[in-house]
Amino acid sequence: MQFGIFTVGDVTPDPTNGSTPSEHERIKAMVAIALKAEEVGLDVFATGEHHNPPFVPSSPTTLLGYVAARTSRLVLSTATTLITTNDPVKIAEDYAMLQHLADGRVDLMLGRGNTAPVYPWFGQDIRQGIPLAIENYALLHRLWREDVVDWQGRFRTPLQGFTATPRPLNGVPPFVWHGSIRSPEIAEQAAFYGDGFFANNIFWPKEHFMRLIGFYRERFAHHGHGTPEQAIVGLGGQVFMRRNSQDAVREFRPYFDNAPVYGHGPSLEEFTAETPLAVGSPQQIIDKYARMREYFGDYQRQLFLMDHAGLPLKTVLEQLDILGEEVVPALRAEFEAKRPAGVPSDPPAGGTASA
Known part of the structure; x- marks a missing residue:
């Protein structure tokens, strides 16, 4: 099973002292976090894609290409590649290029994003979000698998005799996750292609995601890709x-209370009771995440959000030490000991470089 971290790249003031990192400092911090992830034995580093303040990761392939040059083992991924507002041709070429540079250590998570103004900035209509996601991925899927593509669709100019370059490494495209928090249409899309489904379940109760993941598993089997248990599932975490544990709660509370995404809403105690957020000792985190299998079945990737809400880089790196040295080894052993034969432990890999 793969364990890793994802970042949304927010530039948020530290509520304990009022300091705010510059964009330059935040970008450099994301690189330091990725390098630390490999150092402590994690498997995956994923970055979001945003085109609006207070976020900085507007160019995921630039960031991941730099990290690829500084690492040797880490799988490089995205926490959303905007399939709705990016041109599928550009996605096909950018991520194939990254795949070559990283010797195959690349996959990506497609999503619609959660920032409404992005759509008109890139010439699209948010009301067409689902149709855009479906059509654009249908084209991207073909661009990576067919050397010459003729295409006619609703949302972009036609293609005639087009070849995306470079071609995927060793003819094997990067593995694709379809990320969603609420849309059965996206779960169906992932199931239809036999791709992975990533449920970023960090804000809502588990029952909602149990239904969504259950639907994806059923449709994965319906489309002939294997049993429901063999479907490829990823989950978020915090x-x-x-x-x-008292020290953890006391230190994290001001960050939680003032976080842009959930501050000034439910209490820390309410949020930890209803969502995957876990604040406490390493053993408490192990105990909570070991139960995820009971709710969602055996799954292949667990990503944690660690560097948000204004937490200083020093604190995040300390968290990664604990995660890599204590929490992940225990969870890895727990999940693998219970995984039935025939259920994949890892998601499929894309092309890997020849020896």
Whole structure:
């Protein structure tokens, strides 16, 4: 099973001292976090894609290409590649190029994003979000698998005799996850192609995602890709740890209370009771995440959001030490000991470089 981290690249003031990193500092911090992830034995680093303040990762392939040159083992991914507002031709070429540079250590998660103004900035209509996601991926899927493509669709100019370059490494496209928090149409799309489904379940109760993942598993089997248990599932997560659980709660509370995404809403205690957010000792985090299998079945990728809400880089790196040294080894052993034969432990890999 793969364990890793994802970042949304927010530039958020630290509520404990009022300091705000510059964009340059935040970008450099994301690189440091990726390098630390490999150092502590994690499997995946994923970055979001945003084109609006207060976020900085507007060019995921640039960031991941730089990280690829500084790492040797880490799988490089995205926490959303905007399939609705990016040209599928550009996605096909950019991620194939990244795949070559990283010797195959690349996959990506497609999503619609959650920022409405992005659509008109890139010449699209948010009311067409689902049709755009479906049509654009249908084209991207072909661009990676057919050397010459003729295409006619609703949302972009036609293609005649077009070849995307470079071609995927060793003829094997990067593995694709379809990310969603609420849309059965996206779960159906992932199931139809036999791709992965990533449920970023960090804000809503588990029952909602149990239904969505269950639907994806059923449709995966319906389309002939295997049993429901063999479907490729990824989950989000959020944790904050200290040796003493009271210290963890006391230190994290001001960050939670002022976070742009959930501050000034439910209490920390309410949020940890209803969502995957876990704040406490390493053993408490292990205990909570070991139960995810009971709710969602055996799955292949667990990503944690660690560097948000204004947490300083030093604190994030300390968190990664605990995650890599104590939490992940225990969870990895727990999940693999219970995984039935025939159920994949990892998602499929894209093309890997020849020896």
